[in-house]
Amino acid sequence: xxxxxxxxxxxxxxxxxxxxxxxxxxxxxxxxxxxxxxxxxxxxxxxxxxxxxxxxxxxxxxxxxxxxxxxxxxxxxxxxxxxxxxxxxxxxxxxxxxxxxxxxxxxxxxxxxxxxxxxxxxxxxxxxxxxxxxxxxxxxxxxxxxxxxxxxxxxxxxxxxxxxxxxxxxxxxxxxxxxxxxxxxxxxxxxxxxxxxxxxxxxxxxxxxxxxxxxxxxxxxxxxxxxxxxxxxxxxxxxxxxxxxxxxxxxxxxxxxxxx
Amino acid sequence: xxxxxxxxxxxxxxxxxxxxxxxxxxxxxxxxxxxxxxxxxxxxxxxxxxxxxxxxxxxxxxxxxxxxxxxxxxxxxxxxxxxxxxxxxxxxxxxxxxxxxxxxxxxxxxxxxxxxxxxxxxxxxxxxxxxxxxxxxxxxxxxxxxxxxxxxxxxxxxxxxxxxxxxxxxxxxxxxxxxxxxxxxxxxxxxxxxxxxxxxxxxxxxxxxxxxxxxxxxxxxxxxxxxxxxxxxxxxxxxxxxxxxxxx
Numbered sequence: 001x002x003x004x005x006x007x008x009x010x011x012x013x014x015x016x017x018x019x020x021x022x023x024x025x026x027x028x029x030x031x032x033x034x035x036x037x038x039x040x041x042x043x044x045x046x047x048x049x050x051x052x053x054x055x056x057x058x059x060x061x062x063x064x065x066x067x068x069x070x071x072x073x074x075x076x077x078x079x080x081x082x083x084x085x086x087x088x089x090x091x092x093x094x095x096x097x098x099x100x101x102x103x104x105x106x107x108x109x110x111x112x113x114x115x116x117x118x119x120x121x122x123x124x125x126x127x128x129x130x131x132x133x134x135x136x137x138x139x140x141x142x143x144x145x146x147x148x149x150x151x152x153x154x155x156x157x158x159x160x161x162x163x164x165x166x167x168x169x170x171x172x173x174x175x176x177x178x179x180x181x182x183x184x185x186x187x188x189x190x191x192x193x194x195x196x197x198x199x200x201x202x203x204x205x206x207x208x209x210x211x212x213x214x215x216x217x218x219x220x221x222x223x224x225x226x227x228x229x230x231x232x233x234x235x236x237x238x239x240x241x242x243x244x245x246x247x248x249x250x251x252x253x254x255x256x257x258x259x260x
Numbered sequence: 261x262x263x264x265x266x267x268x269x270x271x272x273x274x275x276x277x278x279x280x281x282x283x284x285x286x287x288x289x290x291x292x293x294x295x296x297x298x299x300x301x302x303x304x305x306x307x308x309x310x311x312x313x314x315x316x317x318x319x320x321x322x323x324x325x326x327x328x329x330x331x332x333x334x335x336x337x338x339x340x341x342x343x344x345x346x347x348x349x350x351x352x353x354x355x356x357x358x359x360x361x362x363x364x365x366x367x368x369x370x371x372x373x374x375x376x377x378x379x380x381x382x383x384x385x386x387x388x389x390x391x392x393x394x395x396x397x398x399x400x401x402x403x404x405x406x407x408x409x410x411x412x413x414x415x416x417x418x419x420x421x422x423x424x425x426x427x428x429x430x431x432x433x434x435x436x437x438x439x440x441x442x443x444x445x446x447x448x449x450x451x452x453x454x455x456x457x458x459x460x461x462x463x464x465x466x467x468x469x470x471x472x473x474x475x476x477x478x479x480x481x482x483x484x485x486x487x488x489x490x491x492x493x494x495x496x497x498x499x500x501x502x503x504x505x506x507x508x
Contacts, residue, residue: 131310137331
């Protein structure tokens with residue numbers, strides 16, 4: 001290929017990517033501004049709280065308990081190589097609270113909530129329901145986007161906190177039942193080892209990941225193309241973007257909290 | 261009351277409206293006819309501000325359509341969408357009373373429900389439909405609910421986007437009659453877009469033929485059959501031969 005043509009193609013791709021980032025950023029700003037300005041839609045907000053928070057609990061709980069259990073087994077097996085089996089409670093606690101709890105809950109929310117929001121809003125767009133909202137003097141950003149993003153911002157930290165506890169209890173169960181740890185000593189070691197910053201970082205990550213997950217669902221839904229293919233693309237794009245952004249945000253936030 | 265002046269709209273290389281001019285007098289029913297993809301829906305959505313024209317002016321009661329309070333502007337309109345566009349997550353009565361449950365026209369819930377049931381009756385649906393969800397209704401019933409929603413807040417201007425598409429001839433006739441009755445009863449200004457010539461004859465006071473992004477002919481419905489316009493002649497008789505290419 002002609003080097004100039006290759007350069008042109010790279011340039012176009014870079015410009016298109018920057019434009020997409022700009023559109024998403026403007027969408028996010030608009031969503032936040034609609035969140036704080038009336039009118040508010042409490043019924044839609046409560047519905048979103050139920051969908052994002054309460055109904056995600058089973059999947060979050062199952063993910064956390066199995067991860068905590070597996071983590072305990074891994075640390076015990078790995079620690080045995082240099083006679084450090086006793087650190088299982090501490091590493092499970094720090095691993096779940098600082099890293100695995102927020103990231104896995106974030107990814108599960110991306111799979112469950114982002115996809116559902118994107119598919120729902122994209123279908124509404126395809127079937128002219130978004131246009132109908134506008135003709136009924138209702139701003140789609142206020143009615144559809146703001147309640148969902150706010151609900152995720154509030155509930156995902158709670159889900160992360162719950163996931164952290166369930167994950168630690170998963171590790172505890174495996175350690176006490178299978179690996180011969182003393183139950184009281186395990187819990188004491190866990191509580192003693194965790195610092196307030198660990199818990200704060202976990203909850204802040206939860207809020208950030210929840211916001212990203214809901215925002216991507218809403219953004220891709222509102223940008224959806226026509227027909228079933230448009231809805232499919234919007235759903236796929238929303239989950240991919242949310243997952244990648246959650247992992248990137250996790251890296252940045254981990255750096256901010258623990259590398260300074 | 262509604263005036264479109266030299267309105268242009270393109271999507272990429274596809275120039276849909278190429279200087280469309282149209283005037284709809286207050287209290288009259290205008291039907292826009294034209295083939296698929298000729299920009300009828302784009303024209304209608306441009307008036308509502310759902311689509312921004314590239315150039316040209318649209319006036320409602322002499323004021324530019326984008327000026328002033330948007331909510332007040334939209335509160336003057338009701339619209340029946342082609343597929344109904346009912347909100348899946350809400351029961352029928354909340355769809356009908358959507359505007360009455362929130363915003364500037366908000367009423368107490370019981371009053372809004374009462375109005376919704378009255379409007380459902382007006383379009384020939386029983387009160388027991390009120391608590392069903394849109395997915396539980398047939399296509400014809402969904403259109404009627406859409407019609408009830410369009411008239412719930414008693415708008416001055418009502419738009420109908422392909423009101424009979426997908427319906428059997430009998431249900432189409434019922435919807436056409438309902439539209440005509442309601443528009444006359446409310447004294448509303450109506451704009452309908454359709455391919456269905458039976459609808460045109462049932463609903464219209466005036467007809468406009470849109471082709472090539474411009475209005476090719478407009479006049480009273482009584483003159484449509486003798487318009488002398490080759491585009492109108494071809495369209496209303498459904499001929500393959502004529503100035504409109506059969507393959508677009």
